[in-house]
Amino acid sequence: MPLITEVLAEHILVTSRRQPSCDDRNMALKCVLDLVGAAIAGRDMPGPTAVRATARALMGAGSRSIWATGQTASLAGAVFANAAAASALDLDDGHRLARGHPGAAVIPTVLTLLPETSAGANDLISAISVGYDVGVRIASAQMPKMIATRQTGRWASVAAAAAAARLLRCREDQVAHALAIAAVLAPNQQTNGSSGYSQLTGNDVKEGIAWSATLGLAAVQLAIGGHSGPTDVFDHPDYYNRQTIVADLGERSHLVGTYFKPYACCRYIHAALDAFLMLVDRSEIDASDIKCVEVETFGWALKLGNKRRPTTLVDMQYSLPYCIAIAAIEGRDALAPLGEDLLGREDLSTFSEKVLLSINDEIDALFPGETLARVMISTSSRRLCSEILGPLGDPKHPMSFEAIEEKFLRVTCRVLTPERQRQIVGGVLDMPDDHCSGLLMALR
Numbered sequence: 001m002p003l004i005t006e007v008l009a010e011h012i013l014v015t016s017r018r019q020p021s022c023d024d025r026n027m028a029l030k031c032v033l034d035l036v037g038a039a040i041a042g043r044d045m046p047g048p049t050a051v052r053a054t055a056r057a058l059m060g061a062g063s064r065s066i067w068a069t070g071q072t073a074s075l076a077g078a079v080f081a082n083a084a085a086a087s088a089l090d091l092d093d094g095h096r097l098a099r100g101h102p103g104a105a106v107i108p109t110v111l112t113l114l115p116e117t118s119a120g121a122n123d124l125i126s127a128i129s130v131g132y133d134v135g136v137r138i139a140s141a142q143m144p145k146m147i148a149t150r151q152t153g154r155w156a157s158v159a160a161a162a163a164a165a166r167l168l169r170c171r172e173d174q175v176a177h178a179l180a181i182a183a184v185l186a187p188n189q190q191t192n193g194s195s196g197y198s199q200l201t202g203n204d205v206k207e208g209i210a211w212s213a214t215l216g217l218a219a220v221q222l223a224i225g226g227h228s229g230p231t232d233v234f235d236h237p238d239y240y241n242r243q244t245i246v247a248d249l250g251e252r253s254h255l256v257g258t259y260f261k262p263y264a265c266c267r268y269i270h271a272a273l274d275a276f277l278m279l280v281d282r283s284e285i286d287a288s289d290i291k292c293v294e295v296e297t298f299g300w301a302l303k304l305g306n307k308r309r310p311t312t313l314v315d316m317q318y319s320l321p322y323c324i325a326i327a328a329i330e331g332r333d334a335l336a337p338l339g340e341d342l343l344g345r346e347d348l349s350t351f352s353e354k355v356l357l358s359i360n361d362e363i364d365a366l367f368p369g370e371t372l373a374r375v376m377i378s379t380s381s382r383r384l385c386s387e388i389l390g391p392l393g394d395p396k397h398p399m400s401f402e403a404i405e406e407k408f409l410r411v412t413c414r415v416l417t418p419e420r421q422r423q424i425v426g427g428v429l430d431m432p433d434d435h436c437s438g439l440l441m442a443l444r
Contacts, residue, residue: 004234004245008137009175011249012130012166020125023256025432028128030404033428034093034260035086035107036443037408040068040415041264041337042088045313047204051084064112067443068416075112079160079217082108084210089264089337090317091411095132095257096394098139099368100152102159103258105213106131109160110167111443113217114436119167121432127167129253135159136254138183138234141244149196151189153208157182160216170224180229182219186212194268194303194318201305202315260393262407263335265317268301270391271373272320273327273335279377279384280328287328287351294376295320296360298367308352313338321355322348337411363388370394 002010020028042048052066055077062074066081073081086092087104094101110127119127139155147154161182165175187208191198223229234240263273272295279285297320305318316322316338325348326334334342342348363372370390377384393399399407409421416424420442427439 003176003231004240004242005176005179005231006172007246007249008134008162008179009172012134012162012175013172014250015126015130015166016123016169018126020122020129021253024129024253025125026401027255027258028125029428029431030260030399030401031093031103031128031132031255031258032107032111032431032439033401033408033425034404035103036067036424036428036439037411038089038091038104039082039086039108041091041411043067043069043085043415045085045088045204048081048085048088050204051210052081055080064115065440065444068420070444075116076214076217078112079108080210080214082112083213087206087209088204089313090266091261091264091336093258093260094267095136095139095254096259096369096371097254097257098136098152098155099150100139100156100207101209102132102135102152102156104209105152105156105160105216106135106163109213109217110163111436111440113164113167115440117167119435121435123167124431124436127163129255130166131159131163132255132258133253134162134179136257137245137249138240141234141241143237143239143241146239149189149193151193151195151207153187153189153212155183155186156209156212157186157216157219160213161219164217164220165223168220168224170220174220174223176231177227177229178220178223180231180233181222181227182216183233184229185215185219187215194300201318202307202310202312204314206314257395259391259395260399260404260407262392262399263323264337264411265323265335266304267391268297268304268371269320269323270393271371271389272297272301272375273323274392275373275375275386275389276324276377277327277332278389279375279386283384285377285379285384289379290328290351290354290377291380292378293324293328293355294378295324295355295357295373296363296375297357297373298364298371299359300367301371301373302357302359306357309349310343313340313343316342319352320357321352324355325349325351333410336407360388
């Protein structure tokens, strides 16, 4: 029986001989615009700002663009900086099977690496598709007893390596070793996040996506140079479920299962926000009339930081009660992107104390395949109850390209001129025809 890295390597090579499907092409365009918007909106956060300085100091100068900053760095430095910005605000896409965020690793790798190659439009779309697909397969195959953390950095290096190997048209043996090296070097992430042991989750390390993307690219370059890795890394059933990785391989990319996020906070919060906002809009409730908000959801949502007095933007991104308070008092638009002006607000903290969280067994049983919630709002005169809802942007409740474009315009309006916004949207739409040259120019 061939090793899983060998099976995946053959699969990646096969994609170079196929035309991407229409579904993959359309989803890739949405993913690129959405991810670029998230990165531009997040570029001036403290974490990405520190990463840019560190990337130039440690990884050297170069001509690769750090998006929408006017700055450049080496190839590795630019991937590091662009991935850090893309994942800073929790606006980046995700996948339910992976319980994480493939786009923030895959798309910075592909777009930053592209000028180094002679790749055409089909190669570009195919690299994005195979990066998402391989990453989601590895993530969903992790056995929780031996790989306890659910953080994206644990597997995003493999996704980035798969995408880079496809774009560079590596040999099959090089691809297998690149995937193995990427899996070994990936940050273990056992400390941080909702599945880590640290209680101080409001920090810029977050899910380790930026480091993981950089490691994935490095793994490919190492493999091309003859560096080897343990190619049996995925062939141990206590750690990975083989069938989950290889099932329907080549028939349908997991790219098409991507979800998008209309709010700049953890995906576990989105269903509750949608349900709350639906009740408010339908019944025209004023925040001052609300006495209590009850949120029934799944157990992992209660493992978030959920601080009622967050002190950082990252704290805010992982607080369901505080995000509900923002929605109630400031409205939907204040949730994307979240701003530092929302920190230290006594009115928001006071309202967040009215938000009560509990586990609904029916909802919990459907996790992680679905991230659902039900919300009840009590006022002095009535009690309103939503249905059990899934979040907007999931494949069952998709966002159109037009909706992604509206989100892009909204989250980047403070940092881009309308002309630059139009150039980037046009560059994405022209990707299949101009091999991304217009988009890359607009991002410089």
